[in-house]
Amino acid sequence: TEYDLVITNGVCVTASDIAALDIGICGEKIALLAPSGSLAKASTKRLIDAEGGYVMPGGVDCHVHLQEPNMFGKGCSADTFETGTRSAIAGGTTTVVAFAPQQRTEPSLLAALDAAHGLARGNCYSDYGFHLLVGNAGEQALNEIAKLPERGVTSLKIFMTYEALQLCDCDILSVLAEARTNKVLTMIHAENGDVLTWLTDRLEKRGFVAPRYHAHSRPPLLEDEATNRAIALAELVAQTPILLVHVSDAGATRRIREAQTRGQPVFAETCPQYLFLTREEHLDGPHGFEAAKHVCSPPPRDKAAQAAIWTGLRNGTFAMLNSDHCPFNYDDNFTGKKACITEEFPAGRFRHIPNGIPGVETRLPLAFAAIDRLDRLPLTKLVEVTSTNAAKLYGLYPKKGALMPGLSDADLVVWYPNEGSAKSSATLDGLTITNSMLHHDVDYTPYEGRGVTNWPRYTMLRGKVVWDRDGEGIVGDKGYGQFIERESSTLNDIWQRVEEAGPFDEEKL
Ligand code: DUC
Ligand code: ZN
Ligand code: ZN
Numbered sequence: 001t002e003y004d005l006v007i008t009n010g011v012c013v014t015a016s017d018i019a020a021l022d023i024g025i026c027g028e029k030i031a032l033l034a035p036s037g038s039l040a041k042a043s044t045k046r047l048i049d050a051e052g053g054y055v056m057p058g059g060v061d062c063h064v065h066l067q068e069p070n071m072f073g074k075g076c077s078a079d080t081f082e083t084g085t086r087s088a089i090a091g092g093t094t095t096v097v098a099f100a101p102q103q104r105t106e107p108s109l110l111a112a113l114d115a116a117h118g119l120a121r122g123n124c125y126s127d128y129g130f131h132l133l134v135g136n137a138g139e140q141a142l143n144e145i146a147k148l149p150e151r152g153v154t155s156l157k158i159f160m161t162y163e164a165l166q167l168c169d170c171d172i173l174s175v176l177a178e179a180r181t182n183k184v185l186t187m188i189h190a191e192n193g194d195v196l197t198w199l200t201d202r203l204e205k206r207g208f209v210a211p212r213y214h215a216h217s218r219p220p221l222l223e224d225e226a227t228n229r230a231i232a233l234a235e236l237v238a239q240t241p242i243l244l245v246h247v248s249d250a251g252a253t254r255r256i257r258e259a260q261t262r263g264q265p266v267f268a269e270t271c272p273q274y275l276f277l278t279r280e281e282h283l284d285g286p287h288g289f290e291a292a293k294h295v296c297s298p299p300p301r302d303k304a305a306q307a308a309i310w311t312g313l314r315n316g317t318f319a320m321l322n323s324d325h326c327p328f329n330y331d332d333n334f335t336g337k338k339a340c341i342t343e344e345f346p347a348g349r350f351r352h353i354p355n356g357i358p359g360v361e362t363r364l365p366l367a368f369a370a371i372d373r374l375d376r377l378p379l380t381k382l383v384e385v386t387s388t389n390a391a392k393l394y395g396l397y398p399k400k401g402a403l404m405p406g407l408s409d410a411d412l413v414v415w416y417p418n419e420g421s422a423k424s425s426a427t428l429d430g431l432t433i434t435n436s437m438l439h440h441d442v443d444y445t446p447y448e449g450r451g452v453t454n455w456p457r458y459t460m461l462r463g464k465v466v467w468d469r470d471g472e473g474i475v476g477d478k479g480y481g482q483f484i485e486r487e488s489s490t491l492n493d494i495w496q497r498v499e500e501a502g503p504f505d506e507e508k509l
């Protein structure tokens with residue numbers, strides 16, 4: 001065989017195995033896994049020596065916001081499909097699933113999907129898919145849910161908060177019923193929007209408007225209550241599978257764990273901000289504006305919550321660690337965080353700060369820095385939560401998230417051996433995260449100054465090296481990234497169980 005690319009002398013890591021193996025790649029696919037060193041002299045167009053480092057399936061980040069106009073009724077998020085996917089590959093992520101946002105004023109889901117395709121096509125460095133973000137659950141939208149799977153879209157997201165997006169419980173039920181019938185996974189942003197508006201009004205009346213009060217306006221109980229309600233509504237609609245996104249707190253985690261223990265198909269994701277940031281790390285005083293750099297929803301919680309999130313990631317409560325990359329520039333008076341500063345409110349007004357932070361590029365390096373630590377993540381778990389489970393849950397497996405010869409795309413991340421080790425709490429020289437080393441189009445990172453132990457040496461997408469850290473950096477091409485049509489979820493056979501249970505029937509309640 002003549003290979004296009006061979007990776008020799010690496011230690012392959014998947015969600016289930018760790019083994020020293022060489023990889024032979026033909027075209028866009030993994031062709032062969034072979035004993036270590038056995039392909040070192042094979043006939044190949046290119047040979048990469050992994051130098052004993054880890055070789056993993058490329059990261060799959062199924063929660064990124066790119067080029068969404070009018071987010072939450074506010075500005076446009078900072079990264080385009082071009083800059084966001086460029087940032088993804090530089091951090092070892094080869095597939096992203098972004099959102100196709102339907103505005104409340106727009107009755108059609110398919111029109112929203114077409115618009116997102118128009119923005120992404122020809123502009124991506126990584127492969128990509130879409131979730132439909134349902135802002136208007138009217139009759140047309142409900143009818144169009146049936147058309148999503150044939151368009152390669154098998155998931156949608158709904159909101160229990162944000163005036164511009166919040167659905168009432170009856171709309172949520174209608175979406176769940178339609179999604180269930182069509183094997184579409186429903187992602188839910190669970191925070192009680194009415195309570196948060198009420199708290200925001202009260203905080204404002206007392207003059208507590210600076211960015212740090214964002215956290216006071218959405219305490220954990222709002223997330224706990226909405227998570228519980230989402231689980232109850234899904235249970236009512238004949239156990240419709242749901243996914244709780246960006247879970248931040250211990251209470252919500254407990255609700256999810258309990259539902260899973262009962263056997264209800266409830267899945268959950270957490271994000272780097274809940275593992276690596278805390279509410280206690282105030283960036284400035286009570287009236288400063290720096291805290292706007294941590295304004296995302298839900299907000300980072302306290303140390304106890306952070307510990308509960310780590311536990312949930314280790315014990316499987318969270319299937320995935322996705323970034324929720326949703327960046328807004330900091331120093332931007334028009335669409336960024338500072339757009340809320342006025343003469344009347346010189347320290348800004350948290351209710352008008354767009355909610356979201358960047359993180360698609362730092363997700364894998366931050367997680368990798370946790371693997372050596374016994375209380376954190378085993379190596380196989382790292383791959384499971386940053387790649388494989390997302391691929392299974394969102395219908396990309398085993399094309400993505402795996403190293404199966406003949407089946408899996410040759411999407412890989414190669415990490416050279418750590419010189420520094422988290423065990424000695426040392427960090428590699430030059431591996432302190434700074435915004436200047438990142439490839440997004442955002443003027444800050446919430447992880448500025450944080451040490452990590454390693455960074456992807458190479459990222460490969462469908463057989464092509466697209467990131468070469470010690471070489472020219474980004475070597476992939478804009479437009480090489482393809483839209484990936486997704487199948488229905490295969491994680492835990494969820495749709496098979498739904499089929500066996502039969503259709504939702506009110507009479508059986
Ligand atoms: N929800 C998200 O999914 N991302 C950013 C902010 C939000 O509320
Ligand atoms: Zn209603
Ligand atoms: Zn959300």
Ligand code: ZN
Binds near residue numbers: 063064065324326
């Ligand atoms: Zn998000």
